[in-house]
Amino acid sequence: MSKTSLLTSTTSDQDQHLIYSGITWEQFKLIQTGFSDSIGVRIYYYNNTIEILMPGRAHEFFKTIIGFLIELFCVEKNIEFEPTGSMTQEREGEVSVEPDESYCFGASKPIPDLVVEVVFSSGSPKKLQRYQVLGIPEVWFWQDGVFSLYHLRQGDYQKITRSEIPELVDLDIELLTRCVLIAQTSRLEAANTFRNAMR
Numbered sequence: 001m002s003k004t005s006l007l008t009s010t011t012s013d014q015d016q017h018l019i020y021s022g023i024t025w026e027q028f029k030l031i032q033t034g035f036s037d038s039i040g041v042r043i044y045y046y047n048n049t050i051e052i053l054m055p056g057r058a059h060e061f062f063k064t065i066i067g068f069l070i071e072l073f074c075v076e077k078n079i080e081f082e083p084t085g086s087m088t089q090e091r092e093g094e095v096s097v098e099p100d101e102s103y104c105f106g107a108s109k110p111i112p113d114l115v116v117e118v119v120f121s122s123g124s125p126k127k128l129q130r131y132q133v134l135g136i137p138e139v140w141f142w143q144d145g146v147f148s149l150y151h152l153r154q155g156d157y158q159k160i161t162r163s164e165i166p167e168l169v170d171l172d173i174e175l176l177t178r179c180v181l182i183a184q185t186s187r188l189e190a191a192n193t194f195r196n197a198m199r
Helices: 025-034 057-076 124-134 173-182 187-198
Strands: 002-007 016-021 042-046 049-054 081-083 089-091 095-097 101-105 114-118 138-143 146-153 156-160
Touching: 025 042, 042 124, 057 081, 057 101, 057 114, 057 138, 057 173, 057 187, 089 124, 095 124, 124 138, 124 146, 124 156, 146 173, 173 187
Parallel strands: 114 138
Antiparallel strands: 002 016, 016 049, 042 049, 042 095, 081 101, 089 095, 101 114, 138 146, 146 156
């Protein structure tokens, strides 16, 4: 087992991030069990590499605001949705992920229609490989104040400018981005701006 990187923080505002390579699936499952009572810790496994993320305050703020606005859109547009949060998604022996937010739209499904990840480090496109194995239809990344959207087509993710999930095709990504940024100053203003623009 080799440690490839270790990034730690002395403040609660920043993520703490551990990556270890050379990990078997069996070793991963033991480590996963060891963290089962650790609230807020997210664990990922792919390609014999384990990633352990302890999200900071900013990470949790953005993922919660994004989720809130997506849910507000669904309520305003009368769209049925199931929030599945950071529910673990696995393919035995290959991959395990715990997204920041995830959703099923219209009806409950074995895997979510949408996964959202807040990224404070490089390499977000590489994270797509984990979701590709699982067959997640759409993945959104929030990084440096910008959304990057990817939709799965014939086994590969293609970058898109707006959602191709039927229930979300009318969601204005530029408006969503603006309101996420507004929320840094006022959550109420962000919600009102978002709601008013949809009416």
